Amino acid sequence: MATDTIYKASTTAPVNIAVVKYWGKRDPKLNLPTNSSLSVTLSQADLRTLTTATCSPTYQGEDSLILNGEPSDITGARTQACLRELRARRAALEAENPSLPKLSTMPLRIVSENNFPTAAGLASSAAGFAALVRAIANLYELPSSPTELSLIARQGSGSACRSLFGGYVAWRGGEQADGLDSKAVEVAPASHWPDMRALILVVSAAKKGVSSTSGMQQTVATSDLFQGRIATVVPAHMDKMEAAVRDRDFTAFAEVTMKDSNSFHACCMDTYPPIYYMNDVSRAAVRAVEAINAAAGKTVAAYTFDAGPNAVVYYLEENSGPVVGTFYSLLQGTNGWKDSAKSYDSAAVKLDEATESLLKGGVSRIIQTAVGEGPIKTDQHLA
Amino acid sequence: MATDTIYKASTTAPVNIAVVKYWGKRDPKLNLPTNSSLSVTLSQADLRTLTTATCSPTYQGEDSLILNGEPSDITGARTQACLRELRARRAALEAENPSLPKLSTMPLRIVSENNFPTAAGLASSAAGFAALVRAIANLYELPSSPTELSLIARQGSGSACRSLFGGYVAWRGGEQADGLDSKAVEVAPASHWPDMRALILVVSAAKKGVSSTSGMQQTVATSDLFQGRIATVVPAHMDKMEAAVRDRDFTAFAEVTMKDSNSFHACCMDTYPPIYYMNDVSRAAVRAVEAINAAAGKTVAAYTFDAGPNAVVYYLEENSGPVVGTFYSLLQGTNGWKDSAKSYDSAAVKLDEATESLLKGGVSRIIQTAVGEGPIKTDQHLA
Numbered sequence: 001m002a003t004d005t006i007y008k009a010s011t012t013a014p015v016n017i018a019v020v021k022y023w024g025k026r027d028p029k030l031n032l033p034t035n036s037s038l039s040v041t042l043s044q045a046d047l048r049t050l051t052t053a054t055c056s057p058t059y060q061g062e063d064s065l066i067l068n069g070e071p072s073d074i075t076g077a078r079t080q081a082c083l084r085e086l087r088a089r090r091a092a093l094e095a096e097n098p099s100l101p102k103l104s105t106m107p108l109r110i111v112s113e114n115n116f117p118t119a120a121g122l123a124s125s126a127a128g129f130a131a132l133v134r135a136i137a138n139l140y141e142l143p144s145s146p147t148e149l150s151l152i153a154r155q156g157s158g159s160a161c162r163s164l165f166g167g168y169v170a171w172r173g174g175e176q177a178d179g180l181d182s183k184a185v186e187v188a189p190a191s192h193w194p195d196m197r198a199l200i201l202v203v204s205a206a207k208k209g210v211s212s213t214s215g216m217q218q219t220v221a222t223s224d225l226f227q228g229r230i231a232t233v234v235p236a237h238m239d240k241m242e243a244a245v246r247d248r249d250f251t252a253f254a255e256v257t258m259k260d261s262n263s264f265h266a267c268c269m270d271t272y273p274p275i276y277y278m279n280d281v282s283r284a285a286v287r288a289v290e291a292i293n294a295a296a297g298k299t300v301a302a303y304t305f306d307a308g309p310n311a312v313v314y315y316l317e318e319n320s321g322p323v324v325g326t327f328y329s330l331l332q333g334t335n336g337w338k339d340s341a342k343s344y345d346s347a348a349v350k351l352d353e354a355t356e357s358l359l360k361g362g363v364s365r366i367i368q369t370a371v372g373e374g375p376i377k378t379d380q381h382l383a
Numbered sequence: 384m385a386t387d388t389i390y391k392a393s394t395t396a397p398v399n400i401a402v403v404k405y406w407g408k409r410d411p412k413l414n415l416p417t418n419s420s421l422s423v424t425l426s427q428a429d430l431r432t433l434t435t436a437t438c439s440p441t442y443q444g445e446d447s448l449i450l451n452g453e454p455s456d457i458t459g460a461r462t463q464a465c466l467r468e469l470r471a472r473r474a475a476l477e478a479e480n481p482s483l484p485k486l487s488t489m490p491l492r493i494v495s496e497n498n499f500p501t502a503a504g505l506a507s508s509a510a511g512f513a514a515l516v517r518a519i520a521n522l523y524e525l526p527s528s529p530t531e532l533s534l535i536a537r538q539g540s541g542s543a544c545r546s547l548f549g550g551y552v553a554w555r556g557g558e559q560a561d562g563l564d565s566k567a568v569e570v571a572p573a574s575h576w577p578d579m580r581a582l583i584l585v586v587s588a589a590k591k592g593v594s595s596t597s598g599m600q601q602t603v604a605t606s607d608l609f610q611g612r613i614a615t616v617v618p619a620h621m622d623k624m625e626a627a628v629r630d631r632d633f634t635a636f637a638e639v640t641m642k643d644s645n646s647f648h649a650c651c652m653d654t655y656p657p658i659y660y661m662n663d664v665s666r667a668a669v670r671a672v673e674a675i676n677a678a679a680g681k682t683v684a685a686y687t688f689d690a691g692p693n694a695v696v697y698y699l700e701e702n703s704g705p706v707v708g709t710f711y712s713l714l715q716g717t718n719g720w721k722d723s724a725k726s727y728d729s730a731a732v733k734l735d736e737a738t739e740s741l742l743k744g745g746v747s748r749i750i751q752t753a754v755g756e757g758p759i760k761t762d763q764h765l766a
Contacts, residue, residue: 224619224642225649228611236607259607259655266608266653272638273673274645280663290656 007103009138010052010382013131013375015122016041016162016169017198017312019257019304020237021264023212024220024230026173029077031158032182034220035234036173038241039162040314041190042198043372047116049124051131052382053139055106063108066383067128074110081155082133083108090140103140110135111382116367122200122310129156130163134375146374150184166190166373168245170238190371193248195317199327202336202365203281203309210275212307215268222272233263250316254302257314258289261304268307277307281362284355285311292322295349309362317370321347324368330359336366390486392521393435393765396514396758398505399424399545399552400581400695402640402687403620404647406595407603407613409556412460414541415565417603418617419556421624422545423697424573425581426755430499432507434514435765436522438489446491449766450511457493464538465516466491473523486523493518494765499750505583505693512539513546517758529757533567549573549756551628553621573754576631578700582710585719585748586664586692593658595690598651605655616646633699637685640697641672644687651690660690664745667738668694675705678732692745700753704730707751713742719749 016039024034063083065074074080090104112131114124133153137144150161154171161183162169167190174182210218219226237260244252268275282305289303300319304312315323325344328337330351351359399422407417446466448457457463473487495514497507516536520527533544537554544566545552550573557565593601602609620643627635651658665688672686683702687695698706708727711720713734734742 224616225608225611225646225653228608233607255655262653262655262657263608266649269652270608270645270649272642272645274669276666279666283659283662286657 004056004058005101006054006056006058007101007106007139008052008054008381009135010050010378010380011131011134011138011375012044012048012050012378013127013134013163014041014044014166014372015047015124015127016159017304017306018159018162019253019314020234020241020260021306022158022171023216023264023267024226025158025217027177027179028217030179030182031078031154032179033158033171033173035230036171036238037159037162037234038168038170038187038238039159040168040196040198040371041163041166041374043370044376045372046367046369047122047127049112049114049127049131050378050380050382051110051112051128051135053132053135054109055103055139057106059107059109061107063110065110065112067112068114078129078156079132082129082152083136085152085155086133086136086140086142089142089144093140093142108136113382122367125157126159126163129153129160130375132156133160134164138377147183147185151180151182154179154182154184164374167192167371170242187242188245190373193245194371196371197315197317197320197323198369198371199313199315199324200367200369201285201311201313201327201331201359201363202367203279203285203311203362204364209277209308215271215275215307218275219267219271223267223270225270226267229263229267234260237263251299254299254314257302257304265305277309278305279309279362281358282309282311284358284362285313287355288326288351288359289313291351291355292326292349296322320344322349325349326351327359327366330356331363331366334363334366336368338368341368387439387441388484389437389439389441390484390489390522391435391437391764392518393433393761393763394514394517394521394758395427395431395433395761396510396517396546397424397427397549397755398430398507398510399542400687400689401542401545402636402685402697403617403624403643404689405541405554406599406647406650407609408541408600410560410562411600413562413565414461414537415562416541416554416556418613419554419621420542420545420617421551421553421570421621422542423551423579423581423754424546424549424757426753427759428755429750429752430505430510432495432497432510432514433761433763433765434493434495434511434518436515436518437492438486438522440489442490442492444490446493448493448495450495451497461512461539462515465512465535466519468535468538469516469519469523469525472525472527476523476525491519496765505585505750508540509542509546512536512543513758515539516543517547521760530566530568534563534565537562537565537567547757550575550754553625570625571628573756576628577754579754580698580700580703580706581750581752581754582696582698582707583750583752584668584694584696584710584714584742584746585750586662586668586694586745587747592660592691598654598658598690601658602650602654606650606653608653609650612646612650617643620646634682637682637697640685640687648688660692661688662692662745664741665692665694667741667745668696670738671709671734671742672696674734674738675709675732679705703727705732708732709734710742710749713739714746714749717746717749719751721751724751
């Protein structure tokens with residue numbers, strides 16, 4: 001083996017949008033949550049991070065990361081924790097098998113790119129840390145399972161642990177102080193319920209809101225209603241949601257999704273000083289979903305909102321007509337629609353004027369996507 | 384006594400704005416609340432209902448009510464309950480003292496007027512039912528105390544029971560099924576803490592929200608966080624608020640006022656489907672109050688919101704500069720300012736652009752008022 005070899009591995013990793021929300025840490029250092037959460041992994045055809053990890057005996061200096069073309073700081077405690085744990089696992093393999101190249105001793109060069117604008121305000125850290133951990137695990141040829149890697153990715157960004165799986169994923173909050181029981185598990189693969197779709201309405205916020213990292217701890221410290229959420233509301237939502245996914249029961253999936261989003265944002269509003277992530281445009285999206293469901297005479301759409309004003313609307317392929325049709329007829333001038341959207345125009349549901357004008361004025365971009373797979377190894381290397 | 388005598392009595396009654404909110408009934412028929420509440424009675428110089436009650440042996444037909452110039456239906460169960468209870472008390476007096484004219488047997492004619500536009504969306508039912516009950520009690524020369532009358536007014540409109548007193552008023556929720564312990568008491572008269580001021584920013588809602596009567600019962604039925612509010616949050620807020628009023632501690636008064644409003648609106652948002660009373664303009668008012676307090680380096684203003692987008696900002700006379708000055712400098716084109724407002728312009732606090740443009744675009748009227756007295760008997764009769 002020539003000493004100028006460059007070892008290389010690449011992967012893509014998906015975004016996930018929680019339907020039972022992660023909000024609150026019981027241990028900020030280890031990223032241990034106050035409650036379990038559950039998410040749907042979204043298709044990497046529409047939203048993904050591609051990351052290439054390389055190392056070489058010829059590399060000089062420190063580890064480095066280039067993110068979307070820009071040199072990025074990796075000296076932060078979160079990233080360092082991930083690199084340290086991955087190196088330790090590689091070093092253990094090298095100790096067991098002296099014939100292995102000593103990759104754990106070489107500087108890492110990591111290059112990462114998202115296929116969606118960060119401006120969209122979609123939590124890119126989940127896909128980013130999942131791709132970082134998965135790419136380096138591939139480079140190091142670690143035998144670790146996705147759940148084992150989720151313990152590492154969690155320390156980079158809590159929700160990143162859920163992006164190591166496709167389909168329907170639970171993050172078991174765990175109870176141990178060392179966090180070894182706080183990890184992601186697959187509730188069901190995408191193939192179990194493949195017709196789940198997501199329509200994302202990207203809403204431009206008047207000004208940047210409180211970061212989720214600081215916001216969630218303000219909630220833990222000051223919201224008097226939050227205890228009820230973590231003690232009784234979320235455990236009940238987790239049970240109902242796992243059953244809904246198991247049974248492919250969209251009505252139950254939708255109700256828990258909407259109620260959990262409402263409960264989360266209610267706790268943000270109950271934080272002191274109050275945190276507002278949803279705005280009038282977000283609320284108009286809620287009214288639109290309610291109108292679509294009322295017109296259908298059943299639940300065909302569910303809204304959920306993360307720590308920002310964007311609306312994510314989950315629906316089943318078979319109900320694309322009223323769901324996609326309604327938003328398309330209103331927002332066809334907006335970027336991001338797939339050609340298929342036009343065909344549903346005729347099924348559009350009429351909304352009230354206030355709701356229509358808020359959505360027309362406030363939605364800046366559309367992302368039409370669906371439930372998807374977990375990280376995928378690729379030979380498409382960056383740099 | 385000529386049989387054509389017309390018996391007549393008039394009173395004015397005030398509006399009150401709660402700082403610990405009434406939201407939820409344990410008995411909708413008797414208007415028994417799920418929790419106690421506490422309010423500040425506002426000056427009748429700015430906001431009041433004037434009601435004249437008359438009866439006469441010459442009157443024919445049914446009882447009648449003319450409200451703001453329009454004949455108004457009084458056959459509703461709420462109004463009938465008030466009239467029935469008042470008549471029963473009069474009849475008891477007449478039975479004890481046969482020399483009394485039999486007013487309880489005569490039709491009642493009630494005429495009522497508000498000195499503020501109903502359009503303002505201020506809860507006028509509290510002042511309305513307090514004035515109705517107080518006027519008829521005066522007409523019937525009932526010996527009943529304000530607390531005794533509060534048991535009657537409560538059946539007309541829950542919060543009306545608090546408008547029978549001036550100053551700082553608690554509505555003890557009570558526990559009895561018959562509601563005889565669910566009544567208003569004076570926590571402190573206006574004279575105890577006379578320099579309390581209120582600046583009301585009237586915000587035009589895009590469309591009428593859910594009525595509080597139905598909204599609060601939807602919350603009781605569907606909000607998983609609401610139990611925590613009534614079991615622990617409100618009892619703690621009541622204790623702290625009564626102490627804050629007793630000690631004239633504005634910092635404590637303000638914190639409980641803001642937290643209780645946040646908790647109430649959080650429970651509305653946690654209702655399923657969610658209820659939104661505050662809009663982006665309301666939230667801009669919250670940000671403005673936070674900026675005013677930050678600039679002062681202490682708490683000089685407190686926001687609270689009822690079941691609508693209007694902001695009520697409580698402050699002490701001594702802090703009129705930063706509070707009135709900031710809103711006046713921004714909204715001096717808006718109707719309702721008192722001449723004194725100009726003089727505070729120089730003390731205005733600079734707000735961020737998003738907040739300023741939301742307030743400028745969304746505040747339609749200003750009401751500058753203060754803590755005030757309870758119902759006042761008057762010889763100014765309507766009709």
